[in-house]
Amino acid sequence: MNAMVKPELICPAGTPAALRSAVDAGADAVYCGYQNATNARNFVGLNFTPEEMEKSIRYAHDGGTKVLITLNTFPPAGKVELWKEMVDLSARLGADACIVADIAVAAYIRDTYPDLRIHLSVQAAASSPEAIEYYVREFGVKRVVLPRIMTVSEIRGLLKEIPCEVETFIFGNHGLMVEGRCSLTNYVTGQSTNMDGACSPAACVKYERADDGSMSTILGDYMIDRFGPEETAGYPTICKGRYKCDARDGGYYAFEEPISLNASTMLPDLINAGVHAFKIEGRQRSRAYVKKVVAAFREAVDSIMAGQEPRLADLVALTEGQKQTEGALKTKKWR
Amino acid sequence: MNPSLTLGPNLFHWPAEQRIDFYNRIADESPVSTVYLGEVICSKRTPFFDDVHLPAVAERLERAGKTVVYSSFSEVVIKRERNILMEWSKQEGRDLEVNNTAALLHLKDRPHRIGGLLNVYNEDTMAYLAGQGATHFSLLPELPRAAIARLGEKARELGVGVEVQVFGRASLALSARCYHARAHERTKDNCQFVCGDDPDGMTLMTMDEKPFLTINGIQTLSYGYLDLMADIDDMRAIGVTHFRVMPHTCDMIVVTRAFDDVLAGRIDVAEGEARLRELGIEAPFVNGFYRGRAGHDWVPRVTEMA
Structure with missing residues (x-):
């Protein structure tokens, strides 16, 4: 060295x-x-x-x-x-x-x-x-x-x-997506990461508390994650959310954890x-x-x-x- | 220029026999003029089909009068991917469609095509690449009509082709990580080709059980299927020369004939769309990107668009 x-x-x-x-x-x-x-x-x-x-x-x-x-x-x-x-x-x-x-x-x-x-x-x-x-x-x-x-x-x-x-x-x-090659935000919100510099824009974000105390984080029309009453809700970035698929029981971080x-x-x-x-x-x-x-x-x-x-x-x-x-x-x- | 119907590269990991049957049927029964062949998503898949069957399938399609274009990797990182790409770039006789800038290093001043996974967002970038030998541009699915119109105008001036995907799941994101392997708690190196279980991709649902996205190895696609059949006349007017349908497990002969019939004016859009809706595709059809809206939207065509 x-x-x-x-x-x-x-x-x-x-x-x-x-x-x-x-x-x-x-x-x-x-x-x-x-x-x-x-x-x-x-x-x-x-x-x-x-x-x-x-x-x-x-x-x-x-x-x-x-x-x-x-x-x-x-x-x-x-x-x-x-x-x-x-x-x-x-x-x-x-x-x-x-x-x-x-x-x-x-x-x-x-x-x-x-x-x-x-x-x-x-x-x-x-x-x-x-x-x-x-x-x-x-x-x-x-x-x-x-x-x-x-x-x-x-x-x-x-x-x-x-x-x-x-x-x-x-x-x-x-983030795990190849940067510059991701249009997930545009698919959900109509604003493009590559063309507009937007990634999960705040104007499209909602937080919804359910009766059971869980908190859903929502981007546009899609739930990006749902947090238990004891969990801290994160920002709904699509590639950091939890989803379900046939191969898994329950939600998992399909792309990457926060x-x-x-x-x-x-x-x-x-x-x-x-x-x-x-x-x-x-x-x-x-x-x-x-x-x-x-x-x-x-x-x-x-x-x-x-x-x-x-x-x-x-x-x-x-x-x-x-x-x-x-x-x-x-x-x-x-x- | 007469509009052309093309069949884009198969993004999914189908068994070799299924692929061979698929392309034989395309050769015999489909009206597409051009077929793109070649693995674009994962280099680990090439030993199953590309390395063994590609030349024979290409020849078979050409004997049936199709133009065959080879489509190349979207992600190029490891030595093996770099070597394969270099070999493909040197190949004579068939056009190469480029999905990663790495290929451009080898292709200067030689005719080639730009694929729908390479970032060409504007007329200046198009002109630059055309100046170095690009003859044909397949556009990114997320481009709105206004941008496509400007690109169409520039393409006419440059004398290059412009292709837009009008059917099938839209590619939304690429990664170095394999999300198929991850879903099965494996790594990319130890994937055991689980992506082969999902011939149209693996559905990701939201926590409230709403289908959202589709996983295909390192690629994330839309859950909805693009259907821009109603916009074909409009696209022709703004300079789009080629219309691309993407392979799925639904009856692609029906799909390609429907689009061909609409392109040729043999049936109207309503009938063509009705045929697509009889295919039994569970996912919704989407057209939001073209209309300048969220990509997952379906915006019915009302009157003249702005």
Whole structure:
């Protein structure tokens, strides 16, 4: 481990306040998006106006932190102009990179702003050396954010084959659908994850308490889960719900339990493998959450780089359903 | 251009004999002009059919006058999938339909088709891919009419084909995890091919017993069957050139003849739809995506759509 590259810590910023917290807590870079369908967390009360983005970029740059702008949805035909405008704006405001998924958006950046770095979003679902090489060859992609489906040894192998940097998720939401290839929300609600940046939109959510004390969580016309009186009801994300099928008695988590990725114990292995950047998920999370998680991982990465045992803060209280997993990183048995 | 009726790739894990019989019948009795063959969901399934029977089935269909297109994997991760994809990409003589960007690395400046599992949402992406050799685009099921109209316009300008799925369960999501194996408390590596028990997929119901989604290995499909028969004239007007029906265990000869008769104007939509409803499919028909609504909706066609 003597020629280790120090990975950048990439932190979520759903609001200007969260961005300042992340910068102050030692983020190497923050990622954030605009208040429209151009980013995959297009939720009410989140994201940045152009003015906020301008000020936030200045704040981040003054603190030595980069700003990566998420333009990681897929413009539907007839609406590509909005995505191009957001690229123009990002270039004008001095963004350090744009995180993109759609070929049209990537091609526009390459043609119009050849000096603006392109990071390939996890939404592009590039999960093989060939897919990644395609995006590097065509658009000069500088970094790929890997889907959360690879073991550390697979990542190590991949890094030897591809001509760009690699960013992996280390903490936060642990969805099992291939990102960028899921239209479950659109099937239920009429709002699309890929085109509108919506995932189980709050406006379509209902909680219904029954006489027996059970609580049903409902999205559109479908019950996503039903919780006993003693259980804490979670948010009705389709791929985190409980369902029934002929092979099972009673409800089961057909896709994945409500559980969070926490790769803190895998950090030395990931650094050793040569990963260039660690991503913390959670633009929908509070400023306090961002501050705590960023500070904990700043400390951990710095300790490892200094050859010390990292003091890993207990982050389980911050995870979804207070349950955590190393996800795919440790073993492929989860598949 | 005359509209074409196509048979999409079989997404499910049917026994080899059943598949061979199925395609023999398609060759003899179905009016489809094009048949897509090849495993697109799970590379573990290929030893049963693709690796053994595919060339003979393809030739049989071609002798019956069908165009055969090979459809390729949607998820490409492990070495074996990468190798198979590379071999398929080099193959001469038949078009390859691409469902993962990994294939595009090998296909630059060679004619190929873009499958309905690859993300082409807009006219700029379509033009980009056409510039590199894509000649035909099968569109994503979730696209609304407004987007399809813009893509149809661009396709005409580029001289490429546009295909829309008009029948069968719609693909909604892909994963690296096998949900069929999970339902049976197994892992993907130890799946014992339980997906073969469910030739139209495994129904997932909500906790209050409402059928919701369909599991097919790593794929999640709609429970409802797409039926866009009533929109065929409208789609032709906005530039759709090919209409895709997806294989299911219902009588696909009846299905393909009904669509062909409607396309050719031999029967009206009401009669065609009546035939589909006599097939004994338990699941409801859906058309919400095309109408810009939730995908599980059925929106009766009233008058002119916006």
